[in-house]
Amino acid sequence: MTIAPDGVRPAALVTALHHADPTMRIVAARIVAAMKVSGVSGELVQALAREQDPRIGAEMLRALFLLDDPAAMAGAEAYLKQGHPEALLVYARMLATRSPAGFARELPAIATALGNRAIEWLLPSIRLAVERNPALRQQILLTALRATSAESWPHLMADVSLAGTDVDVIVKALESANADVREGTVWTLLAWRQGGLKLPDDVERAASQVIAQPGNVTWEQYGREVMARLIAKTGTTDWAAWLRAQPIEIVTRWGDPAAMRRVADALPSSERTVLRRILDSLDSGISRHQWVRAPSISDRPNPAEVRTPSMLWPGFLSSLMAASHCPIGGEWSIGGVKVKYGVSGRPENASIARGSLPDRCLDTLRVLGQIALADDRDGSRMVADEWIVLPRNSEFVRCTDGPLKGRLPRAAELRTEFEDFASGRRPLAPKVLQSVAPQYPESAQDTRTGGTVIVQGTLSSAGCISSAAIGRGVAAALDMAAIQAVTKWRFSPVQLDGQPQATEIAVMFSYNLH
Numbered sequence: 001m002t003i004a005p006d007g008v009r010p011a012a013l014v015t016a017l018h019h020a021d022p023t024m025r026i027v028a029a030r031i032v033a034a035m036k037v038s039g040v041s042g043e044l045v046q047a048l049a050r051e052q053d054p055r056i057g058a059e060m061l062r063a064l065f066l067l068d069d070p071a072a073m074a075g076a077e078a079y080l081k082q083g084h085p086e087a088l089l090v091y092a093r094m095l096a097t098r099s100p101a102g103f104a105r106e107l108p109a110i111a112t113a114l115g116n117r118a119i120e121w122l123l124p125s126i127r128l129a130v131e132r133n134p135a136l137r138q139q140i141l142l143t144a145l146r147a148t149s150a151e152s153w154p155h156l157m158a159d160v161s162l163a164g165t166d167v168d169v170i171v172k173a174l175e176s177a178n179a180d181v182r183e184g185t186v187w188t189l190l191a192w193r194q195g196g197l198k199l200p201d202d203v204e205r206a207a208s209q210v211i212a213q214p215g216n217v218t219w220e221q222y223g224r225e226v227m228a229r230l231i232a233k234t235g236t237t238d239w240a241a242w243l244r245a246q247p248i249e250i251v252t253r254w255g256d257p258a259a260m261r262r263v264a265d266a267l268p269s270s271e272r273t274v275l276r277r278i279l280d281s282l283d284s285g286i287s288r289h290q291w292v293r294a295p296s297i298s299d300r301p302n303p304a305e306v307r308t309p310s311m312l313w314p315g316f317l318s319s320l321m322a323a324s325h326c327p328i329g330g331e332w333s334i335g336g337v338k339v340k341y342g343v344s345g346r347p348e349n350a351s352i353a354r355g356s357l358p359d360r361c362l363d364t365l366r367v368l369g370q371i372a373l374a375d376d377r378d379g380s381r382m383v384a385d386e387w388i389v390l391p392r393n394s395e396f397v398r399c400t401d402g403p404l405k406g407r408l409p410r411a412a413e414l415r416t417e418f419e420d421f422a423s424g425r426r427p428l429a430p431k432v433l434q435s436v437a438p439q440y441p442e443s444a445q446d447t448r449t450g451g452t453v454i455v456q457g458t459l460s461s462a463g464c465i466s467s468a469a470i471g472r473g474v475a476a477a478l479d480m481a482a483i484q485a486v487t488k489w490r491f492s493p494v495q496l497d498g499q500p501q502a503t504e505i506a507v508m509f510s511y512n513l514h
Contacts, residue, residue: 010037010038010039010040013028013031013032013037013040014040014043016028017029017032017040017043017044017047017060018043018046018047018050022053022056023313025047025051025056025060026055026056026059026313027312027313029044029056029059029060029062029063030059030063030312030313031312032044032063032067033059033062033063033066034312034371036066036067037067038067040067041064041067041069041071041072042071042072044060044063044064044067044072044075045064045072045074045075045076046075047060048060048061048064048075048076048079049075049078049079054084054085054086054087055086057079057084057086057087058084058086058087058089058090061076061079061080061087061090061091062090062093062094064076065090065091065094083113085113085114085121088110088113088114089114089121089122089125091106091110092106092107092110092122092125093124093125093128095125095129096125096126096128096129096132097128097132100129100130100132100133100136100140101133101136103125103129103140104129104136104139104140104143107122107126107140107143107144107147108143108146108147110122111143111144111147112147116149116152117149117152118147118148118149118152119144119147119148119149119152119153119155119156120149120152120155122144123152123155123156123159126140126141126144126156126159127159130159137164137165137166138165138166138168138169141156141160141165141166141169142168142169142172144156145169145172145173145176145181148178148181149178149180150178150180150181150184153173153178153180153181153184153185154184154188157173157184157185157188162192162197162198162199162200162203163200167200167202167203170185170189170203170206171202171203171206173185174186174203174206174207174209175206179218179220182220183218183219183220183223185207186207186220186223186224186227187219187223187263189203189207189227190207190223190226190227190230190263191259191260191262191263193227193230194259194262194263194265194266195259195262204227204231207223207224207227208224208227208228208231208232209224210224210225210228217242219246222239222242225237225239226263226266226267230266238268238270238271239271240270240271240273240274243271243274243275243278244274246278260275260279261276261279263275264276264279305386305387305469305470306386306387306389306469306470306473306476306479306480306483307386307387307388307389307467307468307469307470307483308388308389308390308391308396308467308468308469308483308487309368309371309388309390310371310467311400311466311467312371315400315401316400317397317400317401318397318398318400318401320364320367320368321361321364321397324360324361324363324364324367325360325363326357326358326360326361326363326364326392327358327360327361327392328392328394328397328398329392329393329394330356330357330358330392330393331393331488332356332393332439332484333355333356333357333358333391333392333393334355334356334357334389334390334391334392334480334483334484335352335353335354335355335356335357335361335365335389335390335392336352336353336355336365336387336388336389336390336480337350337351337352337353337365337368337369337372337387337388338350338351338352338353338385338386338387338388339369339372339373339385339386339387339388340385341385341386347372347373349373350369350370350372350373351369352365352366352369355480357390357392361390361392364390365390368388368390369388372386372388387476387479387480389480389483389484391483391484391487393484393487393488395464395465395487395488395490396464396465396466396487396488398464399460399462399464399465399466399487400466400467429494430459430463430491430492430493430494430503430505431491431492432489432490432491433463433490433491433492434488434489434490435489436485436486436488436489437485437509438453438478438481438482438484438485438486438509438511439481439484439485440478440481440511441477441478441481443477444475444477444478444511445513448513449474449475449477449478449511450474450478450510450511450512450513451474451475451478451510451511452472452474452508452509452510452511453470453472453473453474453478453479453482453508453509453510453511454470454471454472454506454507454508454509455468455469455470455471455482455483455486455506455507455508455509456468456469456470456471456504456505456506457469457486457487457504457505457506457507458502458503458504458505459491459493459494459502459503459504459505460493460502461493461494461500461501461502462493462500463490463491463492463493463500464489464490464491465486465487465489466502468483468486468487469483470482470483471506474511478511482509485509486507486509489507
C-alpha cells in the first residue's frame, strides 16, 4: 500500500499561529513545517515577530525556512538578529542543509554567539555540512576546533577519523592553546589506541611529546607520558602516588570506564592497581549489560533506521489511534511504515507493513506515513530507508500522552537540539523498575540471525519511554522486537535538583542462539 501526502486547511493554521495557548502555536508551526502549507508565509512572519517564547519562535523560523518564500526572508532575518540560541541553531541547520559553504563561513559567528557549549549544540549541523560537502571537512573541523570548549571537544572528537585531513585536525588539537582540549585529545587517543586502532605516526609523535608545565602535574602531562611509554616500550617514573591523590571523577572525564580499563591494562602494575581500584569505586550500581554509551552514526553497520513515530503535539498518538479506531493494547502487537529516501536525502515514497496490528490500525499507519513523507525538517537523511514502527502496547501510547498533555512541555520534555544540553549539572541516575526481554522472532532464529541491538530512547519525566530509535541494529525483525520490548520498561525518573527530568538513555539487547 503506497501513501501520498494530503493537504491541510490554511485558515485553521493561521488561527492557531496567533492563538493565546502556546501549545496551539507550536503545534501549528510544526504542521506548517511538516506539510509545507502554502499561503501562510505572511501570517507566519507576523506571528514570529510577536512571539515571546524562543522555543516556539524557533519552530516558526524553521517553518519559514522550509516554506522558502523569498518575501518572508526579511522577517526571518529580523528574528535572527534577536540572537536567541534556539533560532541560531535552526539557522545553522538550514545552512548546513542548503549551503555547506555558507555554513562554513557563518560557523565562527554562530559559535561566538552561542557561547561555551556552541560546538556541542552545533554538532548535528557540523556532521550534516561535512556529509554534504566533504571538501569542506578540514575547514569546518578546524573552525570548530578553534571555537570549541573543554565540554564540547569530546563530542567533536567522536566524529574525527584517523585518516586524511583529519590527522591535521588532531595534531592542531594537540597543539591547542586550550589545555583542556589538549588533555582531552591525548586521553581520547590513548583510549582509541588501546581499543585496537592504529594511530598515524604523526599523531603518535604529537601526542607523546611531553610538554614542560610549571606547577602541579596535569592529566595531560601524565597522558603524554603514558603515550610515550607505550610507543617506546620503556619505563619511567612511577605515578601510582600521584594517581591516588586524584579526584575520583576526573578518571573518567575523557572516556568511559571500559576505555579507561583498557588504558590501565597497559600501565605498570602499581599504577594499574590504583587506576583499577578507582574505576571499580565508580560503579554506579547500573548493570553494564543494560546501560551502554550511545554509538555515533559511524558505528551503525546498516543503512536502515528504525524508530517510533514523531509526536506532533501532546496526545497526538492516542488521539490518532482513537480517531482511526485502532485499539490501544496488545502486548506484542507491532506494525510500521517503511519510508524510502532518494539520493537527495528526501523521502520519496512510503508503504505500510501491518505486521501483527489489527486491520483497524491501517488508517493509523497511513497517517503516520503521510506525516513521514511531509516531515522534511532538513532533508538530511543519509539512509536508504527508514522504518517507523508503532508498538500498540498501552505503556508506550500512554507515555507519549502523559506529562505533555494539556500544557506546553518544559525544556527537558520538548526535545530540541539546544535543550538537550540545557544543564551541565549532574542528575540522579534512573533505576530500572520493570524490564522486559525482547521476543526472538522465529524468522531470525530460522536464519540463525543474531547479534547486539542498541536502542536509544527518551526517558520521560514520568519514568516511561516516550520515543525510541535503533542506535545500532542487526536486522529489521530484531530491531523492531528490541524497540517493542524497551517501550515496556519502567524507571524511576532522572532527578535534577529534586525534580524529575526527561533524558536520553541507551539499552542493549543481545540475541544469541545456543
